[in-house]
Each structure stands twice: as structure tokens, then as C-alpha cells.
Amino acid sequence: MMKRNEGNKKKSRSVRVDSVLLSLKHDKAAVISLILLGLIILFALIAPFLPVEPNATNIANRLQPPSAGHWFGTDEVGRDYFARVIYGGRVSLMVGFLAMLTSLTIGVAVGTIAGFCGGMVDMVLMRIVDVLYSIPWMILVTVVSIFLRPGLKSIILVIGFFTWMEIARLVRAETLSLKEREFILYAEFSGVGIWKIIISHIIPSVFPTIIVSATTSMANAIMTESSLSFLGVGIQQPMSSWGSLLQNAQGTMQNTFYMALIPGLLIIITIFAFNKLGNLLRVFVEPKIMNDEKE
Amino acid sequence: MAKYIVRRILTAIPMVLLITILCFALMHFAPYNAIDAMTTPKMSPETIELIKAKYGYDKPLFIQYLRWLNGILNGNFGYSIVTKQSIAGDLAVRIPNTIKLVLPAYATAYILAIILGLLAGSHKNKAADKVIDGISSIAIAVPSFWFSMLLIFILGYKLKLLPIVGMHSVGKEASMADFLRHFIMPFITLTFTFLPANVKFVRSSTVTQFSEDYVLVQRAFGASRGEIMFKHVCKNVLLPIITRLGMALQLLVTGAIITETVFGWPGVGPYFIKAIQGMDYPIVMIILVLSSTLVILGNLLSDILYCITDPRIREMG
Numbered sequence: 347m348m349k350r351n352e353g354n355k356k357k358s359r360s361v362r363v364d365s366v367l368l369s370l371k372h373d374k375a376a377v378i379s380l381i382l383l384g385l386i387i388l389f390a391l392i393a394p395f396l397p398v399e400p401n402a403t404n405i406a407n408r409l410q411p412p413s414a415g416h417w418f419g420t421d422e423v424g425r426d427y428f429a430r431v432i433y434g435g436r437v438s439l440m441v442g443f444l445a446m447l448t449s450l451t452i453g454v455a456v457g458t459i460a461g462f463c464g465g466m467v468d469m470v471l472m473r474i475v476d477v478l479y480s481i482p483w484m485i486l487v488t489v490v491s492i493f494l495r496p497g498l499k500s501i502i503l504v505i506g507f508f509t510w511m512e513i514a515r516l517v518r519a520e521t522l523s524l525k526e527r528e529f530i531l532y533a534e535f536s537g538v539g540i541w542k543i544i545i546s547h548i549i550p551s552v553f554p555t556i557i558v559s560a561t562t563s564m565a566n567a568i569m570t571e572s573s574l575s576f577l578g579v580g581i582q583q584p585m586s587s588w589g590s591l592l593q594n595a596q597g598t599m600q601n602t603f604y605m606a607l608i609p610g611l612l613i614i615i616t617i618f619a620f621n622k623l624g625n626l627l628r629v630f631v632e633p634k635i636m637n638d639e640k641e
Numbered sequence: 642m643a644k645y646i647v648r649r650i651l652t653a654i655p656m657v658l659l660i661t662i663l664c665f666a667l668m669h670f671a672p673y674n675a676i677d678a679m680t681t682p683k684m685s686p687e688t689i690e691l692i693k694a695k696y697g698y699d700k701p702l703f704i705q706y707l708r709w710l711n712g713i714l715n716g717n718f719g720y721s722i723v724t725k726q727s728i729a730g731d732l733a734v735r736i737p738n739t740i741k742l743v744l745p746a747y748a749t750a751y752i753l754a755i756i757l758g759l760l761a762g763s764h765k766n767k768a769a770d771k772v773i774d775g776i777s778s779i780a781i782a783v784p785s786f787w788f789s790m791l792l793i794f795i796l797g798y799k800l801k802l803l804p805i806v807g808m809h810s811v812g813k814e815a816s817m818a819d820f821l822r823h824f825i826m827p828f829i830t831l832t833f834t835f836l837p838a839n840v841k842f843v844r845s846s847t848v849t850q851f852s853e854d855y856v857l858v859q860r861a862f863g864a865s866r867g868e869i870m871f872k873h874v875c876k877n878v879l880l881p882i883i884t885r886l887g888m889a890l891q892l893l894v895t896g897a898i899i900t901e902t903v904f905g906w907p908g909v910g911p912y913f914i915k916a917i918q919g920m921d922y923p924i925v926m927i928i929l930v931l932s933s934t935l936v937i938l939g940n941l942l943s944d945i946l947y948c949i950t951d952p953r954i955r956e957m958g
Contacts, residue, residue: 375775477659480936482895485929488917492925493671569784573899576786577914592787596903599790600798610787617782 362630369629376622383619386612390436398429401584409602418608422598430586431608437587438613441502442568448506449563450513454556457517458544462525472518475511483509487570491579501580505567513559520552554631561624565617572613588613646945653941660933661713664926665706671922713930719923721916728927731912736894738808739908742824743896746831747889754836755882758843762878763870765848774844780837789830789903796826806905827904831897839885846881850874880951887943891935895928 370377389396403423410420418427460471478486486508494500524530524547533543549556572589574580581587586594588609595605684692693699700708712719718728761773797805804810804823813819850856851874859869889896894909901910909928916924 375778473656473659476656477663480656480660480940481929481933482891482936484898485895485913485932488913489667489925489929492917492920493667565782569782572784573786576784577899577902579914579917589784592784592790596790599794603794606787606790606794610784610790613784613787614779614782618779621778621782 366626366630369626373622375618376626379615379619379622382615383623386435386616387439389432390439393432393436396429396432398426398432400425400429400433400586402426409598411602412604419602419604421594421602421605427605427608430591431588431612434586434588434591434609435612435616437498437581437585438568438571438589439616441498441505441571441581441587442564444502445505445509445567445571446560446564448502449510449567450556450560451510452507453510453513453559454517454549454552456510457514458521458548458552460514461518461521462540462544462548468518471514475514478508479511483570484573487574488577488579491574496579496582498581498585501571501574505570509563509566509570513556513563516555516559517552520555521548524548524551554627558624558627558631561620561627565620565624568613568620569617642948645948649941649944653937656937657934660937661710661930662706664930665709667929668922668926669702669705671920713927718927721921721924723916723919723921728924731924732909732927732931735907735909735912738906739897739901739910740893742827742901742906742908743831743892746828747835747892747896749828750832750835750839751886751889753832754839754843755879758840759847759870759875759878761840762844762847763851763866763874765851770844773840777837777840777844780833781841783833785830785834786899786903788833789826789900792826792830793903808907823904823906827897827900827906830900830904834900835892835896842885843878843882847874847878850877880947883950884943884947887939887941887946888936890939890942891932894935895932 403425404420405423407416407420408422410416412419416426416428418431421427421430456471456475460468487504490504490508491500494504530543530547533547571580571587572592575587575589576593578593581590583590591609592606595602595609599606690699709719716729718732720727721731757773761770764770793805796803803826805826808820808823809816810819810823855873856869859873864872895913897906897908898910898913900906901908902914905911913925913928915921916928
């Protein structure tokens with residue numbers, strides 16, 4: 347009995363892996379972008395150990411085009427642009443990751459509690475979701491950002507606290523249907539507390555949804571951060587992200603176009619790769635959905 | 642159906658009220674407010690009290706809120722803290738400028754998306770689909786401001802074809818040709834921004850429709866591809882797309898904030914960003930109320946459109 351169960355488990359896992367490999371085989375762009383994303387993340391992680399200095403200025407050496415000494419050239423005060431781009435990526439990825447964690451935590455908490463408790467709690471929480479959902483994200487995020495001093499911490503909080511509504515709705519819908527399943531009914535009947543049911547039964551069951559939302563959420567957070575930093579209400583000097591590098595590049599674009607080109611391409615690759623990763627994870631958790639027929 | 646629509650409208654009203662309350666609260670708790678803007682540290686406390694009384698800031702909070710709400714309902718949006726100009730007057734100039742840009746761009750993107758989406762969805766996994774879907778996947782990841790920088794660099798700086806800033810050249814305010822020259826780049830950027838998500842939407846709903854049983858039955862009866870496509874699939878695909886129009890309503894005011902800022906287009910975008918940077922709360926809050934009201938109205942509109950166009954829902958309601 348045990349053995350057969352294990353065999354089934356193994357089989358279902360290999361079906362999942364197979365379907366992921368199959369969809370990767372048909373999607374060269376996904377493979378390339380994921381490899382590039384891996385490199386970008388690697389460089390961002392090991393940046394402090396690299397022999398590059400993002401803040402060392404050298405006025406004699408300003409606005410140099412890319413060369414062997416400075417792979418991506420230098421900026422308007424002679425800082426090595428390759429180093430600035432790597433450190434910018436560190437900030438962009440970190441903002442994306444932490445904002446994603448924040449919004450995922452709030453979204454899952456609100457979604458499971460609303461779905462599981464029902465009644466008044468559900469009503470109130472979902473009205474809050476409706477209200478926040480009705481404010482265009484761009485307006486909401488910029489408005490809140492003026493209440494906090496602009497900078498790294500506040501941008502993470504702003505993005506995290508105001509982008510969880512979609513996740514909350516998805517998780518709530520799943521929780522509603524899970525609530526009617528026998529194992530939850532049984533747990534409830536045998537007197538297990540709500541928190542324990544939510545943490546040890548509901549959250550593991552909605553985990554696939556959470557993981558897929560995480561990649562989308564990460565891509566959106568990176569895009570939001572770069573837009574805000576580009577508009578000047580995000581990351582502030584001397585720290586820089588890809589968005590603020592682009593804002594900076596706008597001024598000298600006429601002569602140093604590479605400064606505008608490179609951070610933009612990196613944003614595109616990163617967001618593209620996270621979206622592809624989301625599709626692959628969706629295939630992994632639901633092997634039936636090959637490609638995007640049920641989006 | 643009428644009952645359903647009335648019920649929908651009744652649920653929309655408290656939402657709008659909640660948003661105005663939220664806005665008012667934000668404005669009230671802001672670190673810097675209209676009183677700080679009108680007074681200077683040198684004024685005596687008595688003078689400050691007088692100014693407060695003159696503008697009604699000494700009254701209880703909910704009376705202040707009701708007065709503010711009443712003002713909005715009568716089209717009196719208040720005054721900018723920084724320039725002291727009437728916000729309603731400013732917006733009356735700004736919003737039409739934004740609409741001039743967003744409306745043609747959205748219409749173009751919408752029509753193109755239907756054509757490309759149907760084309761890709763009906764040729765799933767063939768060359769046309771791979772190209773269209775591939776490009777949309779990349780385009781979704783492109784930041785709109787970066788795309789506009791690319792356009793400015795190529796068309797503005799290198800080829801020197803188009804002006805890079807503003808809506809008119811100085812002294813040529815009446816010239817249509819001059820307007821169009823300024824219009825092209827922001828228009829392309831916006832169309833490019835609105836396009837990919839819509840293409841993906843149309844494509845995936847076309848793919849879903851083609852896998853339905855009725856298509857199989859039609860095929861079994863020997864219907865041609867074109868016949869299935871235009872007589873049956875199109876109808877079912879277009880329904881949800883029409884309802885997307887309602888959700889696009891708010892774009893008319895806030896759909897081009899970034900693009901307008903990059904190109905210095907004198908619409909709502911730069912006005913809003915300037916207000917944010919100058920901590921001009923009354924402007925920020927009015928735009929927040931206005932755009933959220935449009936979102937709620939748009940959702941209402943799309944539900945009503947759905948109800949009117951889809952007989953299945955009409956019967957249910």
C-alpha cells in the first residue's frame with residue numbers, strides 16, 4: 347500500500363517535470379531569458395566581492411563610451427557604469443523581492459481569513475480590497491509615497507502594502523472551495539482551531555497559487571519601482587536602481603545613449619524572465635494546462 | 642435586467658463615498674496642509690485662528706468633510722496650495738489634452754489587438770502566432786518610459802524628424818500639422834503600452850473558444866475555417882472584449898501619466914507629478930477621487946454592457 351502510494355507520487359512528479367521540460371523545449375526565449383536572469387541575480391549577489399566601485403568618481407574620465415577598462419563606459423562624473431548597473435540591479439531586485447514578500451504575506455493572510463471566516467469579516471475585508479482596487483495603482487502608490495520619506499524602505503513598503511489585492515482575491519476564492527472539502531470539515535468538526543487549520547491545511551493547499559502569484563508580483567514590483575524611480579519619487583541619490591539610472595541617463599541621452607540602453611534592456615530581460623518563470627511554474631503545478639489555454 | 646442594473650448602481654455609490662472619506666482622511670493627516678501653506682511662522686496664534694475660521698477649518702471634522710464633498714459635487718474642487726489657482730479650471734484645460742492623446746491611442750491599440758489576437762489565436766502554435774505572441778510577451782516587459790526614450794533618441798535626436806517636447810511649437814498653436822508632429826511619438830508610445838495586454842487577452846480567449854465542442858461540431862459538419870471563425874468564434878470572443886472598454890474609462894484621465902511626463906505633454910500627468918513633488922495635496926486628492934470614481938463607473942459600465950450584449954446573463958438577471 348505504502349509502496350504503491352510512493353510510486354504514484356513519483357510518477358506524478360515526473361509528469362510535472364516532463365511537462366515543464368517539454369514546454370521549455372518549445373520555448374527557446376524562456377531558456378535564454380532564465381539563464382540571463384540567473385546571471386543577473388548572481389552578479390547582484392556577489393557584487394560586494396567584485397573588483398568594482400560604483401561610487402568612485404573620476405572627473406577626468408567622464409562620459410567615456412564602453413571600452414575594455416569600463417565595459418559599460420562611465421557616467422557624467424566618471425563613475426564606472428558597469429558597477430553602477432550591477433549595484434542598481436541589486437537595489438531593483440531587492441526592492442522587487444521584499445515588496446513581493448510583503449504583498450504576498452498580506453494577500454495570503456487577508457485571503458485565507460476572509461475566505462475561511464466568511465460573514466462580516468469577509469464583507470469588511472473584501473470591501474477594503476474593492477476600494478483599494480478602484481484606485482489606479484499609479485495614483486495610489488505615488489500618493490502614499492509622499493507620506494513617507496522617499497527612499498529604499500518606503501518604496502518597498504508602498505509597493506508591498508498596495509499590491510496585495512489581486513493575491514487576496516485569488517486566495518480567498520480557493521479558500522472558499524477548500525472550506526467545503528472533507529479534510530477541512532473534519533478538522534473543524536474535531537475541534538482544531540481556526541489558526542491551526544489556516545496554517546497547516548489551507549495555506550499548504552493554496553501554495554501552488556501563491557508561488558505562481560509570487561513571480562507575477564515580483565515582475566510587477568520591479569516595473570513599479572523603476573517607474574517610480576524614473577519619475578523621481580522612488581529610490582533617491584546616491585543609491586540607484588535601474589529606474590533611477592534611466593532617469594539620470596535622460597539628461598545626457600543625446601551623446602551617451604548606451605547609458606539609457608543598458609538598464610532598460612536589463613529591466614526587460616528580468617521582467618520577461620519572471621513572467622516566463624510564472625508560466626513554467628503554472629505548468630508544473632497543473633500539468634494539464636500546457637501553454638496558456640486557461641489564462 | 643433592470644433590477645440587476647439598479648442593484649449594481651446602488652452598490653457603486655457607497656464605494657465612491659468610501660473613497661472620498663479615505664481621501665479626506667489622507668488630506669487631513671498629511672504632514673503639511675492648507676493651513677500651513679497659508680500661514681507663516683511669524684503670524685500670531687490669533688491670526689492663524691482667524692484664517693482657520695475664514696476657511697472653515699475650525700469646524701468639526703465631519704462638517705469639514707461634508708463641505709468638501711459638497712464642493713466637489715458642485716464642481717468646486719478647491720484651490721492649489723502652491724499656485725492658488727482653481728483646480729477645476731486647471732483640470733478643464735488638462736483633461737482634454739490627455740483625452741486627445743489617450744483616446745486615439747487606445748482606439749488604435751484596441752482595434753489592432755482584436756485583429757492580431759484573432760489572427761494569433763486562430764493559428765495557435767503556427768508561425769503567425771509565435772511571432773505575435775512572442776512580441777507581445779516581450780512588449781509587456783518593456784517599461785513605457787524606456788520605449789519613449791528610444792523613440793526620442795532615434796526620431797528626435799538622430800533623424801531630427803520630430804519635436805521631442807510639448808504639444809505645440811511656440812507661436813504655432815493653431816497649426817494642425819504642428820500638433821500632429823508633436824503627437825506622433827507619445828501616440829506611438831501609448832499605443833505600444835496598451836497593445837500587448839489586449840493582444841494576449843484576445844488571443845487566449847480565441848484559443849479557448851477554438852477548443853470548445855461547438856467548433857468541433859461545426860468542423861464535423863464540414864464548415865470552413867473562415868465560416869467558423871466569423872460566424873461563431875468572433876461573436877464569443879468579442880463579448881468579453883467589449884466589456885474591457887468599460888475598464889479603460891479611467892485611462893482617459895490617468896492613462897498617460899508617465900508618457901505625458903516624458904514628452905512634456907500638457908495633460909494630467911505632469912500636473913499630477915508636479916503636485917506630488919510640491920506636496921500640493923488638494924490637487925493630488927482631487928485626481929485620486931476623480932480617477933477612482935472613473936474606475937468604479939467603468940466597472941459599472943462594463944457590467945451593464947455585459948448584461949446588454951450577453952443574452953445568457955440577461956436571462957439570469
